[in-house]
Structure formats: structure tokens, C-alpha cells
Amino acid sequence: MIESPDLRWAFIRKIYTILTVQLALTAAVAAVVVSVKSISHFFVSSSAGLGLYIFLIILPFILLCPLYIYRERHPVNLLLLGLFTLSISFAVGMSCAFTSGKVILEAAILTTVVVVSLTLYTFWAARRGHDFNFLGPFLFAAVLVLLVFGLIQILFPLGKFSVMIYGGLGALIFSGYIIYDTDNLIKRFTYDQYVWAAVSLYLDVVNLFLSLLTLLRAADS
Template sequence: MSFAKYQDLEMGREALYPGQTMEDQIVRWGFIRKVYGILSTQMILTTLVASVIVFSDSVRDFFTSSPSLLLLIGLVPLVLMCPLYCYHQSHPINLVLLGLFTVGVSLTVGISCAFTPGIIVLEALVLTATVVLGLTAYTYYAVKQGKDFEFLGPALFVSLLVLVVFGFVQIFFPLGSIGSAIYGGVGALIFSLYIVYDTDNLIKTYSVDEYIWASVALYLDIINLFLTIMQVLRSTDN
């Protein structure tokens, strides 16, 4: 196969962003496909695990029977983040840690869905898919036009930190339905912008060896967007 035909197969006829070399286009498209392949597997696993919890009464009762077990499930993904970051370029331990991390997050998603009416879960799922596809398409288009979203990084980090701290405050001083809806709406906005930011990093910043961490970043963006949208819908329904 000639190099020109190989180039067409790998990337089409246009660069991802202005000034990108031909060799980098080929490598970068391969990297992007690998990341989205891993991300798709994570989303399928999350759907399966969450479905088992939602539709199986015995499984749901097991996970919700003890507050300490719920706390442990919530802490597992946070604990696994550290070794996952340290070994995200070490094969095959990175895949093992990624699988455990995804299962841990999936359990949290499943428990959240189990306490939410089915119609709200479906609405949140449709809205999340629409937002993710729309923002992803926009980011690819904008980057091709020369836009840069790296400036969002510091502001998003501070916003996320405030969101997390305020979330802990809610444990001791619960908000009403309106306050919870506002909190969820702000969270949904932050994670929507994170999708743009992390997609921009996927296109231009991540090295080709960071496919695990790139998929983790996008996975967390999508999951948190889904949970915050569901919180808004649940609060307004109440």
C-alpha cells in the first residue's frame, strides 16, 4: 500500500489542527481511535453493572443495606485514582487498574440510578448523550479552525475544587430542591466545559502513551455530567 493511500485510510485529507505534520496526523488519529475504543468499553461495562443493580432487587438490597458499604463503594474509585495515575503507562497493570476503577465508578452510578425514577434516568441519559456528541463535534470543528481551549484548565480546576468542597458541606447542611437543582446545574456546566477541554487535550496535548489517562478523563467527564443532569431532573421533579 502506498503512503498516500495509507494516509487517506488513517486520517482523511485534512489535518486535525493547523500546522499539524502528516506523520503526526497518522499517529494522532490512531491514538484517538484507541482512546475512544477504551472509552466505549468503559461505558458498556458501566451500563451493564448499573443495569444489574437497578433491575435486580437482591443485588440492589445488598449494596444499599449498609451505609458503611455505600461509603466504601464511594471511596474505592478515589483510592484507585492514585495508582492508576502512577501506572497508567505500565502495561498490563494499567488495564487491570482501569477495569477495577471502572467497576467502582459503575457501582456508584448503579446505586444512584436505583434511587431515581426510571423516566428521569432515561431523560438524563438522552440529554447526556446529546451534550457529549454536540460538544465533541464542536471541539473538533473549533480546533480545526485554530481555536485553543487550554485556557480553560485553571478556571475549571478551581471550579471543580469549589464544587467538591460545597458537596461535602451539603452532607452536614442539606440544600432544598431548588438549591440542589442549582448545584447540579452548575456541576453540569463545569463537566460540559471539561468535555471540551479534555477533547482538546486529546487532539493536541496527550502523548500517544497516555491513552489510559485520556480515556479516564473523558469517562469521568461523561459520568459526572450524567449524574449532575440526573440530580437536576430529580430535584425539579421533587
């Protein structure tokens, strides 16, 4: 069957509405964590706070499983999406809590410019018949390399320059994912997969921001 362009555009608008709400919630939660110093101090100064912090960092990975299973079941999918967004927002806030305001602003501006530019480019390219589905295996392999690189950094710190390389690689990889997932949004996601489509783009944007934050923080130090 030939899909109606109006239905696809309505689906795309719905995804970007959800994504905007997610990013606004993330910015609000992160702002609270950064501005209220007692929050970050509690999580790093006591054993109970540290244990809770580790749990909250792991929570998004736990929520991904039920979120994927119930991605097409309303309203459970929206409830899980809200919990997932809140847990990610806290992690972003804790990352920003020990970073200078100048670096946070620079990372936010760069993220906005990159996301808007790549989104517009992907829509332009898709209209002209380009397909970016081939990027999937390469990006997945690149993420695995990035994870191993991050593990090496934790076990054997290699210095500020390697942290900058890690942040730069992460920014490039998640820039590629923005193109890949936007292309999927235009062509491949079904109407019932609106939550999973929003999660994919949300993770791309957040990870791009965190990668740029890592890069700029290392350069600033």
C-alpha cells in the same frame, strides 16, 4: 518533529474505543444494580452492606493514585482501568437505583446529546486553530467550589432548589471539562497516555450524567 496526522487519528480512535467499552460496562453494571432490587436493598438495609457501600464509593479515589502512577505501563494500566471502571459503574448504579426510570432516561439522552455535540464542536474548533487549554485553571477552581457547595449541602441541607442549582452547576462544569479534555486529546496527550486520556473523558461523561440526574431528580420530586 512534525507529528503524523495518521498517528494522531489512530491514537484518538483508540481512546474512543476504550471509552466506548467503559461506558458500555458502566451501563451494564448499572442496569444490573437497578433491576436486581435485592442488591441496593442489601447495601442500605444492613450495617455490613453500608460499610461495603462506603468502601466501594471510596475505592475509585484510591485506585486513581496507582492508575496515574502506572498509566504508561501495560498491562497493569488496563487492569487498574478495569477495576476503576467497575467501581465507578457500581456508584452510578446505586445512584440510579433510587431514581425513576423516566429521570434516568432523560439524563441519559441529555448526556448523549451534550457529549456528542461538544465533542464535534471541539474537533471543529481545533481544526480552525482554536485552543481551549486556558480553561484548565478556571475549571479546576469551579470544581473546588462545587465540592465545597456539596459539602455544605450535606451538613446544612438547603432544600430542593439548591440541589437543582448544584446539579446545574455540575453539568456546566463537566461540559466545560469535555471540551478541555477533548482538546487535550487532540493536541497534548502522548501516545503512551491512552489510559489516562480515557479516564479523563470517562469521568467527564459520568459526572455530567450524575449532575443531570441530580438536577432532574430534584425537579421531578
